[in-house]
Amino acid sequence: MKDLKKIKSALISVYHKDKLDSIVKKLDKLGVNIYSTGGTQSFIESLGTDVIPVEDLTSYPSILGGRVKTLHPKVFGGILNRRDNEGDQQQITDYEIPEIDLVIVDLYPFEETVASGASEQDIIEKIDIGGIALIRAAAKNFNDVIIVSSRDQYDDLNLLLDEKNGESSIDDRKAFARKAFATSSHYDSAIFNYFNEGITETNRVSLNNGQVLRYGENSHQSATFYKFNNTESKTTLANAEVLQGKALSYNNMLDADAAWKSASDAYHATTHIDTKVAVSVIKHLNPCGLAVTDDILKSLDLAWAGDPISAFGSIICFTDTVTAEVASWFGKKFVEIIIAPEFTPEALEIFSKKKNLRLLVTPVKAETTGEKLYRSISGGMLVQDEDEGMDSEFKNVTKIKFDDNKLNLAKFGITACKHLKSNAIAVVTENSDGSFWLTGAGMGQPNRLDSMRQLTMPRFDMKEGIKIEESVVISDAFFPFRDSIEAANEYGVKYIVEPGGSIRDDEVIDACDEFGIAMLFTGRRHFKH
Numbered sequence: 001m002k003d004l005k006k007i008k009s010a011l012i013s014v015y016h017k018d019k020l021d022s023i024v025k026k027l028d029k030l031g032v033n034i035y036s037t038g039g040t041q042s043f044i045e046s047l048g049t050d051v052i053p054v055e056d057l058t059s060y061p062s063i064l065g066g067r068v069k070t071l072h073p074k075v076f077g078g079i080l081n082r083r084d085n086e087g088d089q090q091q092i093t094d095y096e097i098p099e100i101d102l103v104i105v106d107l108y109p110f111e112e113t114v115a116s117g118a119s120e121q122d123i124i125e126k127i128d129i130g131g132i133a134l135i136r137a138a139a140k141n142f143n144d145v146i147i148v149s150s151r152d153q154y155d156d157l158n159l160l161l162d163e164k165n166g167e168s169s170i171d172d173r174k175a176f177a178r179k180a181f182a183t184s185s186h187y188d189s190a191i192f193n194y195f196n197e198g199i200t201e202t203n204r205v206s207l208n209n210g211q212v213l214r215y216g217e218n219s220h221q222s223a224t225f226y227k228f229n230n231t232e233s234k235t236t237l238a239n240a241e242v243l244q245g246k247a248l249s250y251n252n253m254l255d256a257d258a259a260w261k262s263a264s265d266a267y268h269a270t271t272h273i274d275t276k277v278a279v280s281v282i283k284h285l286n287p288c289g290l291a292v293t294d295d296i297l298k299s300l301d302l303a304w305a306g307d308p309i310s311a312f313g314s315i316i317c318f319t320d321t322v323t324a325e326v327a328s329w330f331g332k333k334f335v336e337i338i339i340a341p342e343f344t345p346e347a348l349e350i351f352s353k354k355k356n357l358r359l360l361v362t363p364v365k366a367e368t369t370g371e372k373l374y375r376s377i378s379g380g381m382l383v384q385d386e387d388e389g390m391d392s393e394f395k396n397v398t399k400i401k402f403d404d405n406k407l408n409l410a411k412f413g414i415t416a417c418k419h420l421k422s423n424a425i426a427v428v429t430e431n432s433d434g435s436f437w438l439t440g441a442g443m444g445q446p447n448r449l450d451s452m453r454q455l456t457m458p459r460f461d462m463k464e465g466i467k468i469e470e471s472v473v474i475s476d477a478f479f480p481f482r483d484s485i486e487a488a489n490e491y492g493v494k495y496i497v498e499p500g501g502s503i504r505d506d507e508v509i510d511a512c513d514e515f516g517i518a519m520l521f522t523g524r525r526h527f528k529h
Helices: 020-029 038-046 052-056 073-081 087-095 110-115 120-125 130-140 151-161 169-198 250-269 296-305 323-330 345-351 405-417 448-453 457-462 483-491 503-513
Strands: 009-016 033-036 102-106 146-147 208-212 224-226 240-246 279-284 287-292 312-320 334-342 358-361 372-377 380-385 425-430 436-442 472-475 494-499 518-521
Touching: 009 020, 009 038, 009 130, 020 033, 020 038, 020 102, 020 151, 033 038, 033 052, 038 312, 052 073, 073 087, 073 130, 102 130, 102 224, 102 448, 110 120, 110 169, 120 483, 130 146, 130 169, 146 151, 146 169, 151 169, 240 345, 250 279, 250 312, 250 334, 279 296, 287 405, 296 312, 296 323, 296 436, 312 380, 323 345, 334 448, 345 405, 405 436, 405 472, 405 494, 425 448, 448 483, 503 518
Parallel strands: 009 033, 009 102, 102 146, 312 334, 334 358, 472 494, 494 518
Antiparallel strands: 208 224, 240 358, 279 287, 279 312, 287 436, 372 380, 425 436, 425 472
């Protein structure tokens, strides 16, 4: 083929040396001249392979503490010269510049250094200058040069060396160039975001490691899952380990995230139990069950009992190790996904009989992460902070005093409510043993009154031991009229928590006073659209 080009010379400059030895040996066997510098040069020499120091090519040593090694016309001229351009060829002859056909670079680990909590000085020194310039130069000249921009691409290069004897087609080189610009653009985004420090008028999002999902929101829609960065952190749902089950869909991923966040937040919000386990049951992004107790099976029982009808086909998240006893509890129950920090071998053996059930392992979410939420609209993207942290203001606004002993329950309820789709109403109950659970929920209605009237409360008579007058009702936003208070009174509600802030707050408070309901204002709304 006319566009086939054989590798005759290579420049290798990498940070990580693992997996490089086989490539070096293959290049040496093919008679390729290898140029290198610094630690990479020493590594190649340790393999018994001849290597030409870049310093011999440029007549300059590595200077400024290693900041300048490859930045020289004899290096970049060798990469950027066009083999079919007479002027370029004449100049590299005049200036004695050797052609370079292959460039292998593995950049300084900037993201990993930031994630490690290193000092600013150490972070700045991990901003690669020469490496990123080599990548861009070689990728620009893909017509003549192969660029390997990450150790993740070593397998691709090995395949080319093995199957094509060191020759590449234009399609091969263009594919490597595409990956190279992905590497460089992601690297620059990571550096920018480090310096940006929360400034909001400019933003960079780099999506990597795309994983094709089973389908999108509906089966006729395609979907792909991307991670925000290449770090190895396991403390996000994006890096959860999938132990078994069929491939995940778009909806599965959304529901799994909702389950993980709601269980984790409930765990952090419940401070009166020393040894605690939170369990969430999610259906269509809404918690239809949520409980925190001192025992995993007890939490599971209560979370499931919150709405056992909706729990069919749900996603379950635990904040503690799932044991064989817990696995056996599911028996013939159908759920889509179970998430936990750990599964015992015995539990895995039991679950293995449910071939389609997905098991995900990931730690409990941190109380606050500082992550941004991204949502696309037609022609643009919306970015906001995650709704994290607990409300700190609790103002008694009614004549009847809100029972201080119910404040912890109220905090749990606020957490449950903020994970429901607005307009959201949550009913939470405390058992005699101090455990908390979500016993009623109304959400996603176009007005707050409908959410109140469509609560799961009519099933309260099926839930043994629950007294609605001892439960707490939470609203994610203010009540705009007294009609919702009238509806709550029909159920026998005696405790309500809401943000306040309506022009009719006085009307709402008067209604509570009329019906003997105690109300707290928090001053903080929790809409979830």
